[in-house]
Amino acid sequence: MNAPDSQTCFSVIDGIIEAGRFAHARGWVPATSGNFSARIDANRIAITRTGRDKGNLTEADIAVVDLQSPLPPGLSAEAPLHVARYQASAHIGAIFHIHSPASAFVSRVHESQHQLLLHGWELEKAIAGVKTHEAIVLLPIFPNNQDTVTLAASIEERLQRTDNAAPGYLLAGHGLYAWGHDTREALRHIDALEHLIALQDRWNSKHQGITA
Template identity: 55%
Template sequence: MSHANTYLHQAAPAIASVIEAGRLAAARGWLPATSGNLSARVDARHVVITRSGRDKGALTPDDLAVVALDQVLPGDLSAEAPLHLARYRADPAIGAILHAHQPLAALAGRRHQDAGVLLLQGWELQKAFAGETTHDSTLRVPVFANAQDTVTLAQQVEAHLAAEPGRLAPGYLLAGHGAYVWGRNGKEAFRHLEALDALLQLQQAWEHTT
């Protein structure tokens, strides 16, 4: 039994929140074919995260691992785990991160990859993002090229987010791949994921009619 497993009791609420987020997101078709990965913070130094290849719509606690933010990652974690851990290290307010392969995010990422950003402006639903009080602000959703070297990608993402001007949406897109979305807890992260999907639907329709 690894050192990390001694945290399983403290991790129970985080595990429950990941299981629930997986159930909801899978029901929407955002985690097809065991794709995506989901995580939640346990404490300042630990998170729980889904293991590779598990059905995210029917997770059990065995499908999750507790990892320390500064630990060498266990081998059965998703290759995308470094992108989660880098976000938690960069922002202590983040309590949950949902990485989904929702088709609209993969598509919007490809369409806006050259620009490196998708701008949301004028949509009432922007207020579903924590801290947003008006449809009138311009929210930036950074877009990154997809990459299989996720350690390098995580460094690029964090450097970019730290330097982004203006207001950032609580998420980013990977072109042809999906989205990373976060919140203070699993519920808020799921609300952000749901809002992003609806906003991408609106944005896609808008881009095709104007």
């Protein structure tokens, strides 16, 4: 790598390490769960290797992957979900995935509805493009599937025809994916969505006549 290229790569990796520590401190990535990635350039991403403690990531725990090449061994089985999102949109610069108790639980509760509607919360304005608490933000929910190549294809097909969708989605009984144009925005989105999921679930539980 030339110097500027190396500097970009190191900056991206530092962003992933920072996000891993942030998520770990909040109890969102128990054991070695979760995976984090960020775009280096049009053709490459950096992504966490499988089985790594996200609270203690180092450069050695993160692989550089070519988006147009077969995935190398040692990555999370969920790497295809990341790759599919980057291939779908050049505007995505980072994708973070957590296994928080709230996202895992709420996604199971609402799995049959295939979505969670976020509405009425001031924190919605932390999501890029949302200007008011009156907005209705749709958070899609997908059934979990160990065949992540097939899962990635089904997710992308639905996302392409979904309006007003959040920059994220839930996997039922699994957790939350969120993205942004860089690591800071992706971290803001996953933090905001995590809180909104918990708030909306408490509201729905208190007001049973309101469905999500």
